[in-house]
Amino acid sequence: MKVRFDILRRKNAASKPYMQSFEYEYENGGMTVAAVLNELNRREPLKDINGEDADLIRWECSCMQKKCGACAMLINGRPRLACDAKLSEYGDAIRLEPFRKFPVVADLICDRTVIFENLKFIGAWFEKNAEIGENRAALAHESSRCLQCGCCLEVCPNFSADTKFKGMAAAVPLSRLLAQVSEDEKKRIFKAYSKYFYSGCGKSLACRNICPAGIDAEMLMVNSNAAAIWKRKRKK
Amino acid sequence: MINIIGAGLAGLSAAISCAKSGRRCRLISKQPSERAQSVLAEGGINAALDTMGENDTVKEHFEDTMRGGVYLADPNAVAALTENAPDIINWLLGLGAGFNIKDDKALLRNFGGQKKKRTAFAKSSTGKIIMTALIDEARKYEVSGLIQRFSHHELKDIVVDGDTCLGVVIEDSYTGGKIKCSGDVILACGGLNGFFEGRTTGTTQNDGSAAALAFSKGVEFANLEFIQFHPTTIGISGKRCLISEAARGEGGRLFASLNGEKRYFMEEKYPELGNLMPRDVVSRESYEISRRADCNGVFLDMTGLSQSVWQGKLSDLRSECIYYLGLDPAKESIPVEPGIHYFMGGINVDINHRTNIKGLYAAGECAAQYHGANRLGGNSMLGALYGGRTAAENAEDREIEFDMPQSFENVTLSPDIEEEFEKILYEGLGIARDEKSLENALEKLDKLNKNARTQLGRAMLVSALDRRESRGAHYRSDYSEKDENFRKTSISRLKNGSLETEYRDIPERSGNESQI
Ligand SMILES: Cc1cc2nc3c(=O)[nH]c(=O)nc-3n(C[C@H](O)[C@H](O)[C@H](O)COP(=O)(O)OP(=O)(O)OC[C@H]3O[C@@H](n4cnc5c(N)ncnc54)[C@H](O)[C@@H]3O)c2cc1C
Ligand code: SF4
Ligand code: SF4
Ligand code: FES
Numbered sequence: 001m002k003v004r005f006d007i008l009r010r011k012n013a014a015s016k017p018y019m020q021s022f023e024y025e026y027e028n029g030g031m032t033v034a035a036v037l038n039e040l041n042r043r044e045p046l047k048d049i050n051g052e053d054a055d056l057i058r059w060e061c062s063c064m065q066k067k068c069g070a071c072a073m074l075i076n077g078r079p080r081l082a083c084d085a086k087l088s089e090y091g092d093a094i095r096l097e098p099f100r101k102f103p104v105v106a107d108l109i110c111d112r113t114v115i116f117e118n119l120k121f122i123g124a125w126f127e128k129n130a131e132i133g134e135n136r137a138a139l140a141h142e143s144s145r146c147l148q149c150g151c152c153l154e155v156c157p158n159f160s161a162d163t164k165f166k167g168m169a170a171a172v173p174l175s176r177l178l179a180q181v182s183e184d185e186k187k188r189i190f191k192a193y194s195k196y197f198y199s200g201c202g203k204s205l206a207c208r209n210i211c212p213a214g215i216d217a218e219m220l221m222v223n224s225n226a227a228a229i230w231k232r233k234r235k236k
Numbered sequence: 237m238i239n240i241i242g243a244g245l246a247g248l249s250a251a252i253s254c255a256k257s258g259r260r261c262r263l264i265s266k267q268p269s270e271r272a273q274s275v276l277a278e279g280g281i282n283a284a285l286d287t288m289g290e291n292d293t294v295k296e297h298f299e300d301t302m303r304g305g306v307y308l309a310d311p312n313a314v315a316a317l318t319e320n321a322p323d324i325i326n327w328l329l330g331l332g333a334g335f336n337i338k339d340d341k342a343l344l345r346n347f348g349g350q351k352k353k354r355t356a357f358a359k360s361s362t363g364k365i366i367m368t369a370l371i372d373e374a375r376k377y378e379v380s381g382l383i384q385r386f387s388h389h390e391l392k393d394i395v396v397d398g399d400t401c402l403g404v405v406i407e408d409s410y411t412g413g414k415i416k417c418s419g420d421v422i423l424a425c426g427g428l429n430g431f432f433e434g435r436t437t438g439t440t441q442n443d444g445s446a447a448a449l450a451f452s453k454g455v456e457f458a459n460l461e462f463i464q465f466h467p468t469t470i471g472i473s474g475k476r477c478l479i480s481e482a483a484r485g486e487g488g489r490l491f492a493s494l495n496g497e498k499r500y501f502m503e504e505k506y507p508e509l510g511n512l513m514p515r516d517v518v519s520r521e522s523y524e525i526s527r528r529a530d531c532n533g534v535f536l537d538m539t540g541l542s543q544s545v546w547q548g549k550l551s552d553l554r555s556e557c558i559y560y561l562g563l564d565p566a567k568e569s570i571p572v573e574p575g576i577h578y579f580m581g582g583i584n585v586d587i588n589h590r591t592n593i594k595g596l597y598a599a600g601e602c603a604a605q606y607h608g609a610n611r612l613g614g615n616s617m618l619g620a621l622y623g624g625r626t627a628a629e630n631a632e633d634r635e636i637e638f639d640m641p642q643s644f645e646n647v648t649l650s651p652d653i654e655e656e657f658e659k660i661l662y663e664g665l666g667i668a669r670d671e672k673s674l675e676n677a678l679e680k681l682d683k684l685n686k687n688a689r690t691q692l693g694r695a696m697l698v699s700a701l702d703r704r705e706s707r708g709a710h711y712r713s714d715y716s717e718k719d720e721n722f723r724k725t726s727i728s729r730l731k732n733g734s735l736e737t738e739y740r741d742i743p744e745r746s747g748n749e750s751q752i
Binding site for chain 2: 028030031032034035038041042044060061062063064065067068069070083086105106109111113116119120123124125126127129130132133134137138139140141142143144145146147148173176177179180
């Protein structure tokens with residue numbers, strides 16, 4: 001099978017973006033977009049569809065198995081992990097672009113530093129020991145799975161890099177803290193959740209089916225709301 | 237300032253330890269911690285917590301680790317590691333790491349090479365869960381200024397003057413800008429995956445260039461011939477995907493299909509530990525049986541596992557098999573093969589994680605410590621956490637000045653040479669090695685252009701060739717027995733551009749202060 005990759009390219013943040021296409025032949029539809037990008041970059045020299053020399057394609061990857069969030073990009077307009085996108089899911093053309101909500105560094109790489117800065121800003125950590133328990137640990141487990149990939153932020157109508165609202169990528173890590181916070185510091189974490197997430201979330205759930213880790217955000221939010229907003233007593 | 241290269245378990249542990257004692261550090265990594273290989277660790281982390289009513293002890297953890305490493309590990313280091321293990325898990329619980337627990341205590345599971353339940357776990361995402369807790373903990377100190385993060389920065393140079401490390405130069409991979417970072421350096425840059433791309437269960441980020449750079453600076457490496465093959469991996473797009481040992485710990489059984497007949501070869505040959513023999517043994521048995529003409533593959537049979545095990549402990553593993561293989565392991569056996577999983581060898585360090593260069597430390601998978609000839613599952617996360625902390629405790633917050641170097645060592649190869657290089661290494665360093673294939677590999681390697689990367693590869697081949705015995709993960713089909721004369725650490729270093737090797741004695745057990 002033959003597939004055409006249309007890749008939105010840019011040498012650096014300052015340069016003008018342009019589309020460049022590459023052709024790729026494959027047999028196994030289970031092959032992922034990430035593996036194709038690696039294969040293309042191994043070609044020496046790399047030529048585009050018109051036979052012109054092309055620079056290596058810049059993108060980020062690490063685990064190649066949907067567990068690290070490095071390779072998030074827009075694939076046919078939808079935020080996805082490139083190592084999660086099998087060729088068999090697509091037709092004979094696949095469009096790759098960097099996320100739009102973050103500053104582009106080069107080609108498919110964007111600078112997602114703001115995701116991490118936001119967690120610093122809202123104070124996402126424990127000062128005191130966590131209070132543990134079986135139910136709490138189960139919630140902590142689910143929220144710990146967040147990849148900090150930013151797919152949910154890319155689709156969220158209420159999030160941008162400079163809003164007070166910090167989006168699901170902050171709410172999920174906060175839910176780990178909310179599940180296990182001790183009496184002594186719960187006020188601080190409750191407030192962070194309410195101020196930087198709850199009050200700004202439109203609950204449209206545009207982010208619902210986008211999370212590549214399949215995190216059960218609704219379940220986490222129900223629990224976080226119960227703790228931080230309705231101040232219900234948590235099960236141990 | 238203390239400069240930490242790598243922000244996986246070892247790097248984070250080092251950074252938090254520096255910060256806790258009020259010392260400032262730079263935490264430098266190619267990509268944020270969330271993307272480090274440590275998030276992939278699945279099965280668990282070992283500590284003699286004895287929460288399962290089996291009277292487990294630190295002494296047994298020590299003994300199992302020494303035996304697993306076939307007595308090549310430094311016994312004093314292993315004693316310190318195993319003694320500190322329970323406290324480390326309790327610390328992680330206090331940070332709210334979502335382990336599987338009962339009555340506020342960590343549950344433990346069986347893991348290979350250990351007779352008692354000693355492996356704390358969080359379903360099958362233990363590494364991710366620990367990393368999340370540590371990342372949150374480090375964040376606190378980032379805000380207070382004690383930890384300064386440099387994500388998307390690559391190690392460009394290790395500045396060494398005589399036998400002392402003055403600091404590092406790092407490069408911002410987003411802007412290309414270079415930064416001089418003076419002070420002690422802790423390398424926590426992970427294993428040598430990049431030397432075997434596509435053949436390991438790890439990340440592409442650990443491309444081995446930091447190690448090659450260290451090698452070029454005269455840093456000594458140890459035990460490079462010891463590479464662990466994990467017996468159960470599946471081939472997926474671009475890499476080998478691990479099927480955690482927990483699958484066997486929870487009751488999964490390996491069999492070979494011989495002319496359509498199922499042979500549970502591990503259980504037949506090793507009635508006591510069966511499927512949970514140390515990884516080298518399982519990998520080799522699996523490799524040997526798969527080479528028989530009548531063998532149609534080796535499979536992992538998990539169909540006997542209970543619904544509660546699937547839901548409570550192995551849910552991620554199950555969805556992975558369904559996603560990548562289109563097979564539901566609760567209903568059918570899955571085809572598995574050995575794949576490269578862990579590098580026991582690496583930068584040579586002493587019990588305090590010091591290298592031979594003053595002011596330069598190494599911890600985590602990039603260092604050769606604790607695991608000897610073979611690592612027990614669940615001991616490497618422990619080693620990374622404890623090693624990172626130990627290195628940090630010994631590093632000093634010195635202010636040193638140095639000039640920005642004018643040129644930098646090239647430690648990479650062009651894509652086609654790199655491919656050739658990796659092919660050669662794999663030919664020599666597979667599960668079963670022999671003189672002929674190693675010599676062939678060396679001959680081919682010597683035709684490639686020489687730089688620190690190819691020289692480090694050469695050191696791996698030479699170490700494997702020189703060790704004329706079989707021990708742990710190093711199996712020589714032409715010397716299939718263990719030879720006590722080789723109960724020594726193999727050392728490699730570059731001097732004036734050429735490779736030097738030697739054997740060193742394993743330290744004696746001192747055991748004065750220790751309980752075991
Ligand atoms: C699939 C899988 C499952 C595993 N399961 C288990 C398990 O159940 N139990 C267990 O104990 N162990 C397990 N392991 C092993 C264990 O995860 C690793 O050995 C351990 O996490 C290594 O941690 P580390 O901090 O040394 O390195 P890593 O987590 O690999 O981190 C390396 C860091 O160095 C940085 N880096 C690398 N090169 C450079 C450079 N040139 N410049 C700047 N930064 C650089 C990277 O960005 C990264 O931050 C598993 C490993 C894999 C792959
Ligand atoms: S529910 Fe809507 S507003 Fe809230 S995080 Fe999701 S997409 Fe954003
Ligand atoms: S919640 Fe899901 S989509 Fe959002 S950052 Fe975390 S892993 Fe990514
Ligand atoms: S490379 Fe890790 S999620 Fe794709």
